[in-house]
Amino acid sequence: MHALLSWLIWLPIGAGILVLALGDRNIVIGRWLALAASLATLGLAVPLWAHFDTTTPLLQYPQHLPWIPRFQAFYALGVDGISMPLIVLTAFMTVPVVIAAWRVIATRVAQYYAAFLIMEGLMIGVFAASDALLFYFFWEAMLIPMFLIIGIWGGPRRVYATIKFFLYTFLGSVFMLAALIYMYVKAGSYSIASFQALPLSLSEQRWIFAAFMLAFAVKVPMWPVHTWLPDAHVEAPTGGSVILAAIMLKMGGYGFLRFSLPITPDASRELDLLVIALSLIAVIYIGYVALVQQDMKKLIAYSSISHMGFVTLGAFVMYEIVRSTGSLQGAGMGVDGAMVQMVSHGLVSGALFLCVGVLYDRLHSRQIADYGGVVNTMPMFAAFMVLFALANCGLPGTSGFVGEFLVIIASFRASFWYSALAAVTLILGAAYTLWLVKRVVFGPVLSPRVAALEDLNGRELIVLGALAVAVLVIGVWPAPLLKVMQPTVHHLLSQAVATKL
């Protein structure tokens, strides 16, 4: 019985409640407490990775306690190679959010920190749960802090954005809940493993696949249910955008890998072209949409949708590989790529939103047109911004390259055209990202307000520096990450191509 995962979940939640209880009057203590809690959580994530057994696809650090005996629902936790890196990512990304808010958030500070800490615990819970009911419990509970974060600390249209965000996700989730309950009624238990082993007819699988698709596609988000994301991102405070892009979107990808593929393999095989088509539309069409954005946050939001297209493409392209080559050779690369892309996008998009936050704190504008020539006054910032922008276009040596490259190679095995279309992103991504950098960072200083900008302070330097190191390490040496995932990915492939009929 390991309690490590429980600590990872409940430590930040407990700290969040404590910060809330301390209130704004004791915010100095509260702030340090929040930082300490987020660092402690990150510290707990280190042994999680260090003691992880990379030879087995079984769930590790299992914890199994009775929760609701009547439903055969357990407080059951455990991680494998897919969920463990995402938990580490969650623990890692919360720290910059806490630091970035240090002086920036002026109102209801205690509640701000509490919301992020509680959300961190709930997000880790989503990845750690091995019981579907517990998974859903965290999955939905997470909406509450995010709803408040966007609604309280957001921009002018925050109410519209946050209600749209909540209702979109809620709509997707309730149908997933209906599907989970249906499987519970058949299987007599809520454990995810029992769902994966449950024999289901093709028509049942289709319905369940559709319900999952609704939930996860909204979360990823896939075209055409992506419209909540640009609104939510633009209106959210910097920390909200970072968590939204870095972690919350990953839950959709995680859901596909954990639920859709193993539980409904036949429906996934049958409907894979739907997912691949939607992914390619996201990659290309949303890439074009990103090109014309005037608002930096909106541009990065659309870029996120486009990049997340690679995750869904990588997850489902295996069926096309089997179909065209008759073997599973190379199919693992797609899933590997999807996973690396998720981790990498978490770091890169989080970092880009933090960069925008740095500029926004100084000028209170997100419009690209208000900037220009930032490099002249903020050279250090410019260096980081360019690095993250290059990672966003998938430059070799950065983490962005690894994921996209793996997915493109895998889709080449399936069909030349998939990889050709997916590779368009290399051009489009470079176009919108570099154009953004050109207009914001380079060029002559046009506005007097830009001329008065001050470069990064120590706090910002630490945050962006840590992210830059992570982006480069994964870009240069992705092997440890791939090694951690390997047995789980193999196991997932065998589940996903096996038939339940």
Place this chain on the structure above:
Amino acid sequence: MDQTLLYAPAVAEIWLVCAICVLLLIEVFAGERRRGLTATLTLVALAVGAALLVRYGQVRERTLLFDGTYLADELGVVLKLAAFLLVAVALLYSRAYLEHRNIQRGEYYVLALTALLGICVLVSANSLVTVYLGVELLALSVYAMVAFDRDSGVSAESAMKYFVLGAIASGTLLYGMSLIYGLTGSLDLGTIAARLHPPLSGGVVLGLTFIVVAVAFKLGAVPFHMWLPDVYEGAPTSVTLFIGTAPKIAYFALALRLLAQGLAGTEAQWTQMLAALAVLTLVVGNVVALVQTNLKRMLAYSTIANVGFIVLGFVAGTPDGYAAALYYTFAYVLVSLGSFGVILLAGAKGFEADQLDDYKGLHSRDPLLAAAMMVLMFSTAGVPPFIGFWAKLRIFQVLWETHHLWLVVLAAAMSVVGAYYYLRVIKLMYFDEPVGAQPAALREAGVRFALGVNAAAVLALGLLPGPLLDLCARVIH
């Protein structure tokens, strides 16, 4: 066996009758000088009654009393205890409100106790006559409570509406009962259940239809819901709080005793009728709630929407379904108790906090009330980690078990529609700035503490839903 102990299972009702008589006398002699006295004594009477019920009212198995007209079982004990608790908390929340409106009179508390007596009678009914007795005792007390603020035209109007429509429903109930009695030759619910088997005669189905209409009226299911928004909005808020809580338990018992137990043989018919009612109720309740500007009225439509879910539990037609409906009822009354409590506490002398706009920026004026309200709203919206989530989950589960695919889909879609207007309340409290100078909310430490406990219970029962789920299942089976 000792003759007095024979009636021990009915101790709660006997105690209530005594307490009502004594309180009426005390009120006459204490008069105007000691206004709070009756209120305090009522709470004491409720506590003693609950204690007596726990000590002497427990039964090991189903026990029939009073020539089979009265049934004592574990379900009855649980429902009565819940009703005692709800009435006590409701009266506690109302005290300051009643004082501010100069309607703090002994009769109010006596009427609350007679209503509670009606609830207890209904919960333990085992004969058509006892059912009717309970229904009327409860209804007549509540009519008077709605009209209690006699100088308020709105209250009088809603009391009148309630009374006229309620009388029609009572007539319908009696007519249905008379048909069933005529065709089975018995008033006893057990005997009726034994004598009604398919194939059913047209007369039985006709009688059943009238009974279902009356039950739907009492619960507030569409299209028999017309009274509910007007009464909720027009009644003094303390009375709305009262109507929205303990009587729901009684009407759950009404549906269970009459339909699921007495008319079990006609299940195939009434589940279909209820399914149609549930669909209408879910759609109308949720959609109409979207456009309300008055919080009490919005919560009235939210009540209707929630009733839709309770009815869905009955549609399943299995013991699990009834247990789900019971659990949903508990979850709903707990939230209802808290949300009307917030309305009571947010008001002040001469200021009724019943418009949605009165809640703008509540968070900065009164964080505790806002936090409690947020918890309650998320709970009714069905978001974990609150109890409302499990209530909905349980209903979905029994619907799947009985293969009601389309009802699951509809209920799921309607919970999303419903989420919008609950979120709007949170938006007003947390995202909007306060407008104008509003009178400070009532500061009553004890009552505020009770409200905090109420909201905490919604959270605690959401984190660990097991025990209450088990209790509901056990008392039904």
